[in-house]
Amino acid sequence: xxxxxxxxxxxxxxxxxxxxxxxxxxxxxxxxxxxxxxxxxxxxxxxxxxxxxxxxxxxxxxxxxxxxxxxxxxxxxxxxxxxxxxxxxxxxxxxxxxxxxxxxxxxxxxxxxxxxxxxxxxxxxxxxxxxxxxxxxxxxxxxxxxxxxxxxxxxxxx
Numbered sequence: 001x002x003x004x005x006x007x008x009x010x011x012x013x014x015x016x017x018x019x020x021x022x023x024x025x026x027x028x029x030x031x032x033x034x035x036x037x038x039x040x041x042x043x044x045x046x047x048x049x050x051x052x053x054x055x056x057x058x059x060x061x062x063x064x065x066x067x068x069x070x071x072x073x074x075x076x077x078x079x080x081x082x083x084x085x086x087x088x089x090x091x092x093x094x095x096x097x098x099x100x101x102x103x104x105x106x107x108x109x110x111x112x113x114x115x116x117x118x119x120x121x122x123x124x125x126x127x128x129x130x131x132x133x134x135x136x137x138x139x140x141x142x143x144x145x146x147x148x149x150x151x152x153x154x155x156x157x158x
Contacts, residue, residue, distance in 0.1 A: 004074045004075045004076075004077070004078055004080075004081045005045055005046070005074070005081065006045075006046040006072055006073070006074055007043045007044065007045055007046050007072070007073055007074065007075070007081075008043065008044055008045075008046040008050050008051045008054050008070065008071070008072055009037070009041065009042070009043040009054075009070070009071040009072075009073055010029075010034075010041070010042050010043070010054045010057060010058065010068060010069075010070055010071075011040060011041050011068060011069050011071065012025075012040050012041075012058070012061050012066055012067065012068035012069075013040055013066055013067050013068070014061050014064055014065075014066035014068075015064065015065050015066060021060065021061075021063075021064030021066075022064070024060070025057060025060060025061060025064075028053075028057055028060075029042055029057065031127075031130075031131065032044060032050070032053055032131055033088060033091065033092065033130075033131025033132065033133065035084045035087060035088050037084070043073075043084070044133065045133050046072055051070070051072075054070045055070060058070050085133070085134045086134075088133060088134050089134040089135070089136045090136070092128060092131070092132045092134070092135070092136055092138075092139070093136035093137075093138045095128045096128060096136065096138035096139050096141065096142040097138050097142075099121055099124055099125060099128070099142040099145070099146065100138065100141055100142050100145045102117065102121060103117070103121055103142070103145035103146050103148070103149045104145065106118075106149055107149060114149060117149065118146060118149050118150045121146045121149070122146060125142060125143065125146060128142075
């Protein structure tokens with residue numbers, strides 16, 4: 001297993017009804033940027049933060065009447081880990097591309113509107129970075145576009 005990192009995995013089942021806890025868990029997992037490895041199996045590169053997050057989610061699943069276990073594991077080969085990482089990288093690339101698209105669209109907006117867009121996009125970049133374990137090239141492009149939009153707004157007449 002040399003050459004692969006340690007991953008924290010959450011294996012869970014949660015009742016379909018009531019749907020509110022199931023949806024809440026799904027949203028939390030999406031915010032974390034998990035790799036969906038199978039039905040009810042998700043993973044993230046292991047660190048103190050991801051382990052703690054999975055432990056909290058596991059508590060919520062148990063409180064909702066579900067079943068779950070948290071595992072520390074390693075992929076069987078570097079190729080398997082690279083495949084999972086590529087999927088996670090592609091998901092973040094799409095999110096960064098959406099930021100680029102929004103920044104491009106805001107270039108022709110009024111100064112006040114551009115300032116609001118810059119604040120919102122900077123917050124969005126922070127949210128994406130928290131779940132960006134394998135940064136794609138689009139990350140830098142998105143940052144450059146938001147910074148350019150901010151500079152463009154700073155140069156606008158007041």
